[in-house]
Amino acid sequence: MPAMTITEKILAKAAGKTVVTPGENIWIKVDTLMTHDVCGPPTFQIWQKEFGENAAIWDREKVVMFPDHYIFTEDPHANRNVRILREFARDRQLPNYYDVQSERYKGVCHIALAEEGYNLPGTVLIGTDSHSCTSGAFGLFSTGVGNTDAAFILGTGTIWEKVPASMRFTFEGESPPYVTAKDMILQILGDIGTDGATYRAMEFDGSAVQALSMDERMTLTNMAIEAGGMNGIIAADEKTEAYVKARSNAPYELFRSDGDARYRASYRYDVAAMEPLVAKPHSPDNRDTVRAVRGTPLTKAYIGSCTGGKLSDFRMAASILINQKVSVPTFVVPGSTGVARLLELETYKGIVLREILEDAGCVIARSSCAACLGGPADTIGRSVDQDVVISTTNRNFPGRMGSKKSEVYLASALTVAASAVNGHITDPRDFM
């Protein structure tokens, strides 16, 4: 058998083949289809139109729906989308729906997928969201598609994919406390650009990746799409298995790349030599060191989203914000209700995280995508006019967080917290 990468092995299995080669178009079986309030309604509409009013969904257990994008708003169109999701789940008896008006409400889909045990190693997860690549942190193939592809899956459980060539990103060395997964992925983005991995699998490995928590691994795979990557992937290990087993009884399969598997390109980094980074406006690959832009005046800070709204991010923020005050409006948006709950339980130096963040003057919002994608005009934390924002989110294209005139810097939660205190971009090492 020819040597294969982890991505190739999972795709081969899903295609019912023993071998697949990059560039080949294959039809694969899907294990999980995820959708949300923005893309769910048009997906259902296409599905109904194409398969008929009374068509059956391929597998009701395998469809997972999280309202998360436009949640706490008065916008009538946005609320209609959530209603459509709710009615569809009810009418089609879909068990895996997490309604916003219920105890089950979760928040941002990519974090919720992990927390609810849907990220099963070795499986194929397709989502109607570009950051579906996040789930690859659990050693599975995951990628984003549009509504037509999702409607096709809803009816058939299958989809075509072009097998991607893999790129390998190896991180070795001992990570200093001020270097986070966000800095690691911004480093890569600066090196390869926003189209550096188009139609490629991005595989992350090395001792410094294994040392990361599952939260932090998800930050790496989350931003694979910012390089144009088809999927991001990290082979599952004991940490992954422990996380998954605590949340699911479903079977899974472990794959890893063969030692002599072929990569389109390989990059090696020594994390010990790295330092805090930002992506400057208006592109995630516009990398610079925090040192080089320190002092840039800010009008807002934002800690949230599927990239930077996990428990690990708020732990980092709290470690800086303890006994400090923010000097610009600072928004804290827990990625999920699960994360929000942990903010009340987890402590830093004996103080509950939520208290640290509140005492520092942060505004704590309810879990959702919130201003990560701008959203309706009444969205909390949305950028206005010529705001200059530092944010733990993943995109800073013009207008992404609201105002087209605003400027967004992307950084780790450490850097965002330190900058929020000073009101200008600040190296977190000044507080450590």
Next chain:
Amino acid sequence: MDQKITGRAYVLGANIDTDQIIPAEHLVYSLSDPEESRNYGRFALSGVPPALAGLPEGHIPFTEGDRWRSSFNIIVAGNNFGCGSSREHAPFALQKAGVRAVIAPSYARIFYRNAVDGGFVIPYESEEDLSDLIATGDQLELDTAANRLYNSTQGKSHALRPLGDVGPIIAAGGLFAYARQQGMIAT
């Protein structure tokens, strides 16, 4: 798929992301309601910063004032067109505005898939970056059989890459039509 597509060019730079193609605040409109979905045509490309809208001069609105459709129907752009989110609303918005084809040296994967599988617009890859060689308003003729683009305003012709594997899906008019042709789903 028509063999010849003719129309006026609208030229954009590189890395046109889906927030520029259709800003997130407009994603709330229904895609199926014929009246409401016209908004997608109206707001298509409204997220492009004005100075970069309609190169080389810029400041050329894609859809004018409160109209629902654009007078431009072929987009010529730089690298990595359609990067960013997975919103199918992006190629849909272009189609609603009257766009038939996009021509760029490279595309983000999800935009490309959506354009093809939804049968919205034809994403043609050009051999070279044509965004500095073609001006907004130039009269173009796209020959899908010959994989060539003629610019009748400038009297120039440019090579396009063959559509390859996705050609049959585009020719069928999208993923569902293709799957029916192939007997993969019931007609």
